[in-house]
Amino acid sequence: MKYKLAPLVTVALLITTAFTARSQEISVWQTKFDHGSKREKEIDIDSYGLDQDSKYVLLRKLDNIKFTDKTKKSKRAIVINDDITYQTIQGLGASMTDSSAWLLSQLQDKNPELYHYVMKRLFSEDGAGFSMLRRPIGSSDYTATAGSYTYADKKSEDLASFSIEHDKKYIIPMLKEAQAINPKIKIIGSPWSAPGWMKTNNDIGGITASQKKAGKSNRLKPEYFDLYADYFVNYIKDYQAAGVTVDAITLQNEPQLDAADYPSMRMTVDDQIKLVRALGPKLENSKLNTEIFVHDHNWKLHPNDQKVIGGDAKLDPYQLVKKIYNDPVAGKYVTGSAWHCYYGSPKDMKELYARLTSEFPSKKIYTTEASGWREWSKKGWKGDSTWGIKNNWLATIAAGGSVSLQWNLVLDHKHGPTTRHDSLGVGLVTVNSDTWQSVKFEREFYAMAQVSKAVRPGSLRIESKVKNGGGNIPVLAVKRPDGSIGLVAANLNKEDRIFDVINGDKLFKVTLPSRSISTFIWK
Missing domain, CATH: 3.20.20.80 (Glycosidases)
Structure with a gap:
């Protein structure tokens, strides 16, 4: 009996493509301070159980986001340079x-x-x-x-x-x-x-x-x-x-x-x-x-x-x-x-x-x-x-x-x-x-x-700068031991801010909600 190899190659390509697509996504976690205030008003001190954050954006894992075309730039940007490293972090x-x-x-x-x-x-x-x-x-x-x-x-x-x-x-x-x-x-x-x-x-x-x-x-x-x-x-x-x-x-x-x-x-x-x-x-x-x-x-x-x-x-x-x-x-x-x-x-x-x-x-x-x-x-x-x-x-x-x-x-x-x-x-x-x-x-x-x-x-702090951010946007970027990049960005202002995050030849767009802190991780 003769076997056709093409379908196996096709499956392999599909697996590789799917893996590549996943690796090109950015994982996101977010905490909104206003949601924390709301939670404190709605939950009695005796009622904080295993589901205490289920209705709130508090250390919430959001949907992954994707890199986009670098030519479509916004005015505001968070620029990361992982070639410039600083201290090792515990x-x-x-x-x-x-x-x-x-x-x-x-x-x-x-x-x-x-x-x-x-x-x-x-x-x-x-x-x-x-x-x-x-x-x-x-x-x-x-x-x-x-x-x-x-x-x-x-x-x-x-x-x-x-x-x-x-x-x-x-x-x-x-x-x-x-x-x-x-x-x-x-x-x-x-x-x-x-x-x-x-x-x-x-x-x-x-x-x-x-x-x-x-x-x-x-x-x-x-x-x-x-x-x-x-x-x-x-x-x-x-x-x-x-x-x-x-x-x-x-x-x-x-x-x-x-x-x-x-x-x-x-x-x-x-x-x-x-x-x-x-x-x-x-x-x-x-x-x-x-x-x-x-x-x-x-x-x-x-x-x-x-x-x-x-x-x-x-x-x-x-x-x-x-x-x-x-x-x-x-x-x-x-x-x-x-x-x-x-x-x-x-x-x-x-x-x-x-x-x-x-x-x-x-x-x-x-x-x-x-x-x-x-x-x-x-x-x-x-x-x-x-x-x-x-x-x-x-x-x-x-x-x-x-x-x-x-x-x-x-x-x-x-x-x-x-x-x-x-x-x-x-x-x-x-x-x-x-x-x-x-x-x-x-x-x-x-x-x-x-x-x-x-x-x-074991993470290394790397250079990160906010351009045209309008103030009150503290950021921290690191190169993690597994080679991935981590970014933490807080928006301490009363209004949302939209940024391009630029890391070498990669770019993705983010909205930092007012009074929030967000974490992004990608390879």
Whole structure:
């Protein structure tokens, strides 16, 4: 019997043609801020379930769009040049605080279906795909059980009392659950305080301005720098033994803040240099690849920190980081600097990051904390999303940062659990801890998820420019590890804007709805 090959060739051609056609399409996700406002009016706090976004354009996968004829150009354009590359990006995420981990573990026990929905939406690539988690080393101001604690509350000069047992109950299990969904997640650890007995005020907490004026301090005792370096090494090793790799640490959360009624510690620039000099060789000798980041505080000195109290004149953050980088010993052990968004403008941030990138191109920049503080702001969906896009989630990466993080990953509807008395904090997810039947994805989640959709770990930022856009169109473009291009574009204006997106010899047309953020991915 003779077989005719033509039909098989035809089928092959059809398959090839179909594949080529699909590869020439652009995937699109979109969030409309007005839809978020509408959702908050229409859904009661007790009713956020698995279908909470079904009627709204919130991280919505839209129909694919196609490339078009490049000769038919519009006046407005977003021009991308993937031949010009900048920093490598790890991605976005938030902090797995004690409170966040406890709430997730409780939700896992009381409502498994809702728990799995939350975890997949946070960490899978079908959801946001968040790829960095910050973890307080010991407790912070958001602690659900045990009050304020460190890993060595009992004094022991050889750290014989050191233990991460508290974290093994629900924190480490939740970190491992997240990493099981997204193995590319990295962990950065940050202490709020050394053990009280290692400090000049003999307390894990801070001091008041009047105490400081009277001569009291909240710093690491000179004789304990070497032992505190061992404390970090123990933490990293014990977490590793428990199945969690700590990829990076900062020396101290908000080291320019010493007057707080929760765990805190003042760490001067000289203290940071001294600690790095002790810690760097210990990490090296232990064959630990954990990176060290310094500062972990605001872009500019907060007005409260500008006051010279008790003779403590706090250094400008840029000058502080520069002094550490230029130290002949400490500088070689420091990977980069970490920054918070609580004081300073987007303009300050861009100028700071540009200066650091220009003068210290080998040093990484991480933006490690910003927090929603809901009833205090009264900005609504548009205001909070616009602030976050300009101050953190998109702008900091577009300015040279490799990581962009919010504060709490999950909190409950009472802004906790927390040891604070003034909390209006909002996580990326709010759990109704009275019923365990409702979890609300907050406005911060959606804009962050839109950026995270494009920015996968290992992506390279590439050049992107808006031409004749009319202002208020922040953009970020990346070359992803698989060779595809990702573009995030926000339209913060009151009216829709139509753009050509031009990438080499490719062009496609997009309408950016008013008050929205959109993600586009193509090869």
